Amino acid sequence: MSRLQVVSGKGGTGKTTVAAALALALATEGKRTLLVEVEGRQGIAQVFETEALPYEERKIAVAPGGGEVYALAIDAERALLDYLQMFYKLGGAGRALKKLGAIDFATTIAPGVRDVLLTGKACEAVRRREKHGGPTYDHVVMDAPPTGRITRFLNVNDEVAGLARIGPIHNQAQAVMRVLKSPETAVHLVTLLEEMPVQETADGIAELRAAELPVGRVVVNMVRPHVLDGTAVRAASGNHREAVARTLASVGVPGGTDLVDPLLEQAAEHARRVELERTQRAALDDIGVPSYELPLLGDGADIAGLYRLAKELRKQGVGA
Numbered sequence: 001m002s003r004l005q006v007v008s009g010k011g012g013t014g015k016t017t018v019a020a021a022l023a024l025a026l027a028t029e030g031k032r033t034l035l036v037e038v039e040g041r042q043g044i045a046q047v048f049e050t051e052a053l054p055y056e057e058r059k060i061a062v063a064p065g066g067g068e069v070y071a072l073a074i075d076a077e078r079a080l081l082d083y084l085q086m087f088y089k090l091g092g093a094g095r096a097l098k099k100l101g102a103i104d105f106a107t108t109i110a111p112g113v114r115d116v117l118l119t120g121k122a123c124e125a126v127r128r129r130e131k132h133g134g135p136t137y138d139h140v141v142m143d144a145p146p147t148g149r150i151t152r153f154l155n156v157n158d159e160v161a162g163l164a165r166i167g168p169i170h171n172q173a174q175a176v177m178r179v180l181k182s183p184e185t186a187v188h189l190v191t192l193l194e195e196m197p198v199q200e201t202a203d204g205i206a207e208l209r210a211a212e213l214p215v216g217r218v219v220v221n222m223v224r225p226h227v228l229d230g231t232a233v234r235a236a237s238g239n240h241r242e243a244v245a246r247t248l249a250s251v252g253v254p255g256g257t258d259l260v261d262p263l264l265e266q267a268a269e270h271a272r273r274v275e276l277e278r279t280q281r282a283a284l285d286d287i288g289v290p291s292y293e294l295p296l297l298g299d300g301a302d303i304a305g306l307y308r309l310a311k312e313l314r315k316q317g318v319g320a
Contacts, residue, residue, distance in 0.1 A: 001026075001139070001186075001318075001319065001320075002183060002184055002185050002186035002214070002216065003126050003135070003137075003138070003139055003140065003184045003185075004122065004123065004126045004139075004140050004142065004179060004180075004184055004185040004186070005019075005022060005026070005139060005140070005141045005142070005185075005186055005188065005216065006142045006144045006150075006154065006185065006186070006187040006188065006216075007019040007022060007141065007142065007143055007144060007188050007190060007219075008144045008145065008146060008147050008150040008187065008188070008189055008190070008204065009146065009147055009189055009190030009191060009197070009201075009219070009221075010146060010147050010148075010190075010191065010196070010197045010200045010201070011146050012192075012197075013190045013191055013192050013197050013221055013222075014190060014221045014222060014301070015143065015144075015146070015190040016037070016041075016043040016044065016046075016047055016143050017047055017221075017301040017305075017306070017309070018188075018190045018219050018221055018294065018309070019035065019044075019141050019142070019143040020035060020044060020047045020048065020143075020306055021294070021306050021309035021310045021312075021313060022141050022188075022310075022313060022318065023035040023061075023069050023139070023141040024061060024063050024069055024306060024307065024309075024310035025063075025310040025311075025313035025314050025318040025319050026067075026138065026139040026141065026318065026319045027061075027063035027067030027068060027069045027138075027139075028063045028064050028065050028067050028310070028314055028319055029063075029064075029065035029066075029067060029319070030065055030066045030067050031063075031067045031138040031139070031319070032067060032068050032069075032070070032136075032137050032138050033063075033067070033068070033069050033070070033137060033138060033139045033140070033141060034057060034069075034070045034071070034072060034125050034136075034137040034139075034140045034141070035060075035069055035070070035071045035072070035140075035141045035143065036071070036072045036073075036074055036121070036122050036125070036140065036141070036142050036143065037053075037071075037072075037073050037074065037142075037143040038074050038118040038119075038122075038142065038143070038144060038145065038153075039143070039145060040073070040075070042073060043143060044060070044071050044073065044143060045071075045073075047301060047306065048060050048061060048071070048303065048306070049302065049303055052073075053071055053072065053073035054073070055072070055073065055074070055075045055078040056072070057070045057071070057072045057125075058070060058071055058072070059071075061306075063310070064307075064310075064311075070137070072121075072125075074117075074118050074121045074122070076114045076117050076118060079117040079118065079120070079121045080113070080117055115152075115153050115156040116156060116172065116173055116176065118153075119153070119154060119156075119176050119180065120172055120175075120176045122140055122142050123175070123176045123179040123180065125137055125140045126140050126179055126184060127179065144187075147189055147200050147201065147203070147204035148200065148204075150187065150189075150204060150207075150208070151204070151207040151208055151210075151211050151213065154180050154187070154208075154211075154213055155180075155211045155213065180213065181212055181213060181214065182214070183214065185213075185214050186214055186215070186216030186217070187208055187213055187214060187215055187216055188216040188217045188218070188219055189201045189204050189205060189215075189218055189219070190218075190219045190221050191218060191219070191220060191221065191284070192220070192221060192222055193220060193223065193276070193277040193280040193281065194276075194280065195276075195280065198280045198283050198284060199283075201218060201284070201287070202283065202284075202287050205218075205287055205289060215289055217289065217290050217291055217292055218284055218287070218289050218290070218291040218292075219291065219292045219293075219294065220284070220291055220292070220293045220294070221294050222294070222295075222296040222297075223293050223294065223295050223296060224273075224295075224296045225295075226274050227270060241260055241264075244260050244263070244264075245257045245260050248260070292312075292313060292316050292318070293312075293316070294309050294312055294313070295309075295312065297309070
């Protein structure tokens, strides 16, 4: 399985929760995973119910089997200071530039610099080795920008490489792109079984393929169980209304007759949703990308929910 797992998705689809669950799933059975965020939202800290993450790799969870999940909130300004120290040995001069506002200017105004720094930090973690030669992390999971920006975010290194044809910036951009366009990387898109997220997922996959970036899986999130189909609703709302009322009365539901219409209305709404989801599943099948499915968590995505989602991903082959 690819060592850099990039997770994107339309806003509201739960991509941060999915990224966190994926990191837990990959860390199962003694492995070590780094979960990074690049948008400055502290979303990882929220889903793991911990304090805000600093600009350092910090262990935030233990996976089943003794694996470990580390997290890092990548800050573009701090990453640029690291970059200046690594390539130019500026040391205190780099901190002086920060005080003068040059660092903020470079990460806000200069074309592509911010995204190069963010992706570069994640790719550095993928390439990093321990003294014994093994990788520091078995997997790096990136909670990436939304689908509408993901291709430009990942491909910006090509643009920077074109602008700077020689020197450290050029070399850094090329090194990052070698990781991002290799089998070491997989870009997953999170969606719901709704028309807009599915369409944005299809568009996002087309853009990734056009940019020759490696598409991983579609993660269908918040899948609700199907209780009734259209046939069952039609049967209940036909000549069986009185039978439904008698059944409610037989189990001790007071005012059962008055509940028949509201219950049938809810059942009809459920059947419509089932049909909509069937249509969206067919649209996803047409894309031709394998998928994972995660259930809707009735109690919300708390810590226990994250472990449950990680278990579901393991059942579907993640980390195998």
